[in-house]
Amino acid sequence: MKLTTIYSHLRSDLSTIEKDLEKTIEAQHAILQDASTQLLKAGGKRIRPVFVLLSAQFGTYDVDRVKRAAVALELIHMASLVHDDVIDDASLRRGKSTIKAQWDNRVAMYTGDYIFARSLEYITHLNKVEAHNVLSHAIVEMCLGEIEQIREQYDLSQNLRDYFRRIKRKTALLISVSCELGAIAGDADSDTQLQLKRFGYYVGMAFQITDDILDFTSTEKQLGKPAGGDLQQGNITLPVFFAREDEEINTQLHALFENQPISRLDIEKLLHAIKETDAINRSKEIADRYLQKAFIALDQLPDNRAKKSLRQIAEYIGRRNY
Amino acid sequence: MKLTTIYSHLRSDLSTIEKDLEKTIEAQHAILQDASTQLLKAGGKRIRPVFVLLSAQFGTYDVDRVKRAAVALELIHMASLVHDDVIDDASLRRGKSTIKAQWDNRVAMYTGDYIFARSLEYITHLNKVEAHNVLSHAIVEMCLGEIEQIREQYDLSQNLRDYFRRIKRKTALLISVSCELGAIAGDADSDTQLQLKRFGYYVGMAFQITDDILDFTSTEKQLGKPAGGDLQQGNITLPVFFAREDEEINTQLHALFENQPISRLDIEKLLHAIKETDAINRSKEIADRYLQKAFIALDQLPDNRAKKSLRQIAEYIGRRNY
Numbered sequence: 001m002k003l004t005t006i007y008s009h010l011r012s013d014l015s016t017i018e019k020d021l022e023k024t025i026e027a028q029h030a031i032l033q034d035a036s037t038q039l040l041k042a043g044g045k046r047i048r049p050v051f052v053l054l055s056a057q058f059g060t061y062d063v064d065r066v067k068r069a070a071v072a073l074e075l076i077h078m079a080s081l082v083h084d085d086v087i088d089d090a091s092l093r094r095g096k097s098t099i100k101a102q103w104d105n106r107v108a109m110y111t112g113d114y115i116f117a118r119s120l121e122y123i124t125h126l127n128k129v130e131a132h133n134v135l136s137h138a139i140v141e142m143c144l145g146e147i148e149q150i151r152e153q154y155d156l157s158q159n160l161r162d163y164f165r166r167i168k169r170k171t172a173l174l175i176s177v178s179c180e181l182g183a184i185a186g187d188a189d190s191d192t193q194l195q196l197k198r199f200g201y202y203v204g205m206a207f208q209i210t211d212d213i214l215d216f217t218s219t220e221k222q223l224g225k226p227a228g229g230d231l232q233q234g235n236i237t238l239p240v241f242f243a244r245e246d247e248e249i250n251t252q253l254h255a256l257f258e259n260q261p262i263s264r265l266d267i268e269k270l271l272h273a274i275k276e277t278d279a280i281n282r283s284k285e286i287a288d289r290y291l292q293k294a295f296i297a298l299d300q301l302p303d304n305r306a307k308k309s310l311r312q313i314a315e316y317i318g319r320r321n322y
Numbered sequence: 323m324k325l326t327t328i329y330s331h332l333r334s335d336l337s338t339i340e341k342d343l344e345k346t347i348e349a350q351h352a353i354l355q356d357a358s359t360q361l362l363k364a365g366g367k368r369i370r371p372v373f374v375l376l377s378a379q380f381g382t383y384d385v386d387r388v389k390r391a392a393v394a395l396e397l398i399h400m401a402s403l404v405h406d407d408v409i410d411d412a413s414l415r416r417g418k419s420t421i422k423a424q425w426d427n428r429v430a431m432y433t434g435d436y437i438f439a440r441s442l443e444y445i446t447h448l449n450k451v452e453a454h455n456v457l458s459h460a461i462v463e464m465c466l467g468e469i470e471q472i473r474e475q476y477d478l479s480q481n482l483r484d485y486f487r488r489i490k491r492k493t494a495l496l497i498s499v500s501c502e503l504g505a506i507a508g509d510a511d512s513d514t515q516l517q518l519k520r521f522g523y524y525v526g527m528a529f530q531i532t533d534d535i536l537d538f539t540s541t542e543k544q545l546g547k548p549a550g551g552d553l554q555q556g557n558i559t560l561p562v563f564f565a566r567e568d569e570e571i572n573t574q575l576h577a578l579f580e581n582q583p584i585s586r587l588d589i590e591k592l593l594h595a596i597k598e599t600d601a602i603n604r605s606k607e608i609a610d611r612y613l614q615k616a617f618i619a620l621d622q623l624p625d626n627r628a629k630k631s632l633r634q635i636a637e638y639i640g641r642r643n644y
Binding site for chain 2: 114124127133136137143146150151
């Protein structure tokens with residue numbers, strides 16, 4: 001089953017959300033045109049809004065209220081994508097950052113800030129201080145995650161706990177908050193909020209681990225970029241921790257990180273070696289364990305159509321191979 | 323009278339605010355240590371918190387509530403300082419941006435994001451959706467101001483309206499919001515909120531115009547950087563609009579902006595020529611007109627000690643010569 005089939009019954013509400021996303025970031029400001037057009041065109045699966053809508057169905061579902069959380073969360077996600085691109089672009093040009101690149105970078109930074117702020121302004125209409133609390137706390141954690149990721153790049157002394165904390169902040173938290181804020185927007189009771197928050201967290205962890213596995217196992221065509229990008233950027237992900245138990249791979253890895261810039265050929269050799277180990281399978285097992293926990297959280301909730309859809313989405317995330 | 327003398331009776335509450343600023347940005351996160359120590363050491367006049375505290379005194383003053391607005395606003399200001407520094411630093415190194423500089427830049431960007439988010443989280447404790455609305459809207463406008471400033475750099479086709487809109491967004495709005503949020507935190511009535519908001523706006527405009535004048539008239543020692551920095555960076559400020567009415571200066575300005583990078587000598591020649599015109603005095607008149615409007619807004623409010631202090635601060639801002 002395709003993801004869009006799973007939530008086909010949300011189609012009309014998702015198009016409301018798409019329209020509000022457009023209105024919010026296109027706005028009257030010509031200066032933001034380039035950035036916003038690009039962001040909206042890029043689209044994406046709108047997975048966070050979907051989690052919000054489905055979670056709200058465990059309470060009183062009113063699309064005019066629920067969209068306040070859904071659009072806000074997608075805006076936060078978009079803002080973080082904009083900031084991810086800042087400076088990376090310049091570094092791609094191998095240190096020769098032009099005035100133009102710097103100019104674009106500054107504009108991109110403030111565009112990200114702008115989208116962040118619009119998100120917070122937009123969710124004000126939900127009229128719930130609790131929502132601001134949850135959302136701002138999530139952004140605080142996301143920022144710490146980003147800073148940690150930069151500091152921990154190429155750092156081979158980090159441990160598995162560092163990795164799990166990083167992906168929690170980087171990915172799982174925003175999905176968790178999507179479920180929680182959906183429940184809050186739908187005025188669901190606090191136990192329902194808690195179970196949905198937990199469900200989102202576990203699904204988010206599984207989602208990011210799967211993503212990290214795919215960076216090893218997918219083809220360039222599937223990824224839209226060469227495999228092994230994480231390794232090339234010094235991001236140490238779950239399969240690497242397992243693969244490093246092999247002495248030879250560990251030595252190769254150290255040699256690689258000590259001799260930057262890393263050549264494409266060296267990356268491919270290491271990718272190949274890592275795939276020969278049991279690292280990928282062991283990583284898949286961990287992702288699956290998180291999924292099982294997500295299902296257990298879901299089991300605490302009353303049966304309804306939303307529950308069925310959440311389960312299907314979680315299964316989809318566990319099964320996806322690109 | 324010195325600024326600190328004007329608000330000496332706020333000393334104890336300001337130290338509460340200083341402590342909370344420290345707690346909020348130092349936090350448990352060693353990774354933010356460098357940035358936060360630097361920011362706190364830099365200090366500053368804490369002018370925004372002062373406006374918040376004084377404005378709250380037109381309502382019910384409770385420092386535990388009022389500080390929620392005061393600290394939040396100073397954090398927003400700090401975050402914007404952090405983002406102002408991003409990439410500028412690299413560009414100072416004349417395009418030779420090192421990997422290290424880029425790394426620092428990314429960290430600085432996320433540190434700014436982090437402080438923004440902490441601000442929003444901190445003000446949640448005020449338990450007023452209205453406060454979030456006012457604050458997030460102010461950040462939206464500030465971001466637009468920053469983007470405009472970049473786009474309008476070196477652009478000689480801009481007009482006075484562009485300038486006033488830019489300084490409104492860049493400076494006046496946050497001071498205006500400081501007064502408004504102070505009134506909101508003190509549960510002052512809506513008319514009081516409005517007058518304080520207007521007062522802050524006018525003072526903020528006068529403040530920025532004065533700042534822009536000082537970039538021409540101060541010495542390097544007073545500014546802590548060479549005079550004419552705005553011109554060097556292509557920022558067209560109020561005195562330039564008036565001075566450009568002189569044909570010769572206008573021609574020089576065009577020549578300067580078309581032949582970047584701009585030499586120090588050329589800047590100094592132009593500074594000298596501009597100071598020979600009536601541009602500085604005319605700019606001072608405009609700043610003064612804004613101050614008068616600020617006093618009129620203040621006149622609508624009941625007499626009390628806070629009112630007297632606000633008037634003194636406004637006068638101080640109008641008089642300051644560095």
